[in-house]
Amino acid sequence: MNNGYAATILKIDLSGGGISRLPTEPYAERFMGGRGLAARLYWELVPPGTAAFDPYERDVRFATTDVAYETRDFSATFGTFHGLGGELQFIRGELRARLSPRWAVRVASNYDLLTSTVVENRLEVEFREQCWAITAAFIDRTNEDAFHITINLLELGQYGFGQAFGAQ
Secondary structure, eight states: OOOBOOOOOEEOOTOOOOOOEEHHHHHHTTOOOHHHHHHHHHHSOOOTTOOOOOOTOTTTOOOOEEEEESSSEEEEEEEEOOOOOOOOEEEEEEEEOHHHHHHHHEEEEEETTTTTTTEEEEEEEEEESSEEEEEEEEESSSSSSEEEEEETTTTTTTEEHHHEOOOO
């Protein structure tokens, strides 16, 4: 992995069934982050004149927008999800704060505009050490609540357990 990128982008043609590979390096050097890379690939792969939500052109099924502000100790994100027909369907927001070198907190919310429902609220508290971290998360969903504990061991990945609580 080079600078956080894998060496290859896998391009899968769902209509024709073909699979091809693109090198990541020419893109990673010029376009910052996954969103920048995705925007450039979209620009190259979707033909000019393709309407984003044209029912006769079935290439684009949905679109998202995200606006983020990020500093070393704080980040705020706001995003939207547009479904079929271009209709605004979901909005989401997230705040993250690093309280100290070891402690961080995150709150997030997802709202469904079509049903006027809060789909999910999330509160997470994280403690980090040099090679491990532990996260406690309370998730308030429409039909159930859950509490999760996750342990992340460097180079080994995440291990977690939790309890879901039935409909209210």
